[in-house]
Amino acid sequence: MSDPKLNKPAQNWKTLLICPDSKMSTHILSLISQQVALGPIFELPTYPYRTVLTETLAGKIPHMCFVDATSDPERALATIRNLTELHPGIQIVVLLSANEPDLILRCLRQGALEFLVEPFTPEQLRQALEKLVRMRPNSGGARQGMGKVICVAPAKGACGASTVAAHLAMQFRRMGHKKLLLADLDPLTGTLAFILKLKSPYSFLDAIHRASTLDESVWKALVVNAGGVDVLLSPENPADGIQEVQDPSAIIEVSRTLYDYVVLDSAGVYGDWHLALMQLCDEILLVTTNELPALQAAQRGLSYLEHHQVPRAKVKLIVNRYxxxxxxxxxxxxxxxxxxxxxxxxxxxxxIQKAVIEGKPAPPNSAFGKAITALAEQLLPAAAPSPEPAKKNAGLLGLFGSLFARRPTT
Structure with missing residues (x-):
């Protein structure tokens, strides 16, 4: 089936409406048109295929998109997913003819931020817009008030991506950032537990299982702490629930709300799970070495990402063990x-070997430590200094202990 032909939108449109239900469209348009900040509006009367969306959004990031999720829920979910993949910062409002909690949850997991239920009212729209203003994307792509997500992925096995991810998160902590998450999202061969000498009865699979009730209190029970960084581990037994690893969006969206910066350790770029990570994150660090097999793998990985509409500008090339x-x-x-x-x-x-044996980062004054510092400073600004607390007797020993000591876990 070919893509439907659509009228070309005006150059200055700000809001996209995707609504096959003409009655619902008329109703919501009458409200949206009263909001000067949302106009002009471009309407698509059918659920567009990805190619149409790509053409429609070429060189344009709409302020907001309203999507009818009732006429065809599955097509609507696919449209929401395509929108968030093409423009991760887009703000999507779901339109529903009735309150359907399961459908609402599925839409939110795909990237929608708010929903409206008929009969639409000016007050309902106003409240939704006020909420979205607080979450409006900034120029850097990450949503204002929500954490930045950096995904570290190897071009091929044994490039040292997990080591890079662990050191990067710890370096962010040294730079003064406090709300940090390091997540091992490798479902089969995750090694962060070994690198950092951590143990936990929980893994990211538990976060997936609890997606519908994943709030801060539940989340805190799933992570362990290492040197001031929360760590979400991979399953100890990779066979446990591996068939359920399909959609990481719940983990990513919750972590954005709880942390300022999130570092994901991925096993690569291939397959639905890893590709979803690449599409959901803000930046990708593709780790290779300067050996020919690794560079060939990096070239293939870049082609794979490009084929699946992951922007090349999102990818940063890291050459490890150079x-x-x-x-x-x-x-x-x-x-x-x-x-x-x-x-x-x-x-x-x-x-590096000494750091792995001891379960702590390589020294900041080592060659690797200095390079990690340079990488971290390119990715993030240093945190603003906190108000100086009253001096305690612990002095420098207490300060260094809180920053670098690995807390024991049980």
Missing amino acids: AKDAGLSKELIETALHMEVFQSLPSDYED
Whole structure:
């Protein structure tokens, strides 16, 4: 079935309405048109295919999108998913003819932020708009008042992506950021528990199982703390519930509301689970080495992401274990992959092995530690200093202990 032909929208439109129900469309349009900030409005009378959405949104990010979820719930869910994948910061309001909690929850999981139920009223719309204003996307792509999500993914196995993810989260803590999450979302071969010497009876699978009741109190029971960073681990037995690993959106959306910055450790870019992570996050750190097999894998990974409409601008190339006297040079890597090397991390075997054995980050003054610091500073600004508390006798020892000591877990 070919895509329906659509009228070309005006250049200055701000709001998108996708509503096959003509009666519902007339009703909501009469309310939206009274909101000057929402106009002009472009209406699609059918659920558009992804190609139509891509063309419609080319070079344009609407302030808001209203989607009729009642006429065809499955098509509506697919449309919401496509919208959030094409423009992660878009604000979507679901329109319903009746209060259907299950459908509302499914829409929210796909990326919708608010819903309206007929009969629509000016007060109902006003309250929804006030809520969305507080969550309006900023210029950087992450929603204002919601956490930034960075996904670390290896181009191929054994590139050291988990080591990079763990050190990056700990470095953010050293920079003064306090609300931090490190999540091991590798369902089969997650290693953060081993790297950080952590144990927990829970994993991200429990977060998926509790998606409908996942609030702050439940979340706190699922994570463990390491050096001031909350860590969500992968399942200890990879066979447990692995068939249920399909949609990570609930984990991502809840973590955005609870943390300022989230670092995801992914096993790669391939498959529905990992691709969803790439689409939901704000930035991707693709970790490779300067060896030919890893660089070929990076090239394939970039092509795969591009084929699935993940913007190249979202991807940052990290060359781990870089050594000038071995493998390809930085210039050759950039030429081969047609993209800049965002950061190179030196080969620092002894310090990394010692850190893994001790379950703590490599020293900040080591070669690897200095490179991680440079990477973190490129990704995030330093946190604003907090008001200085009353001095305690613990002095510097207490300060360093709170920042770097690994808290024991049971």
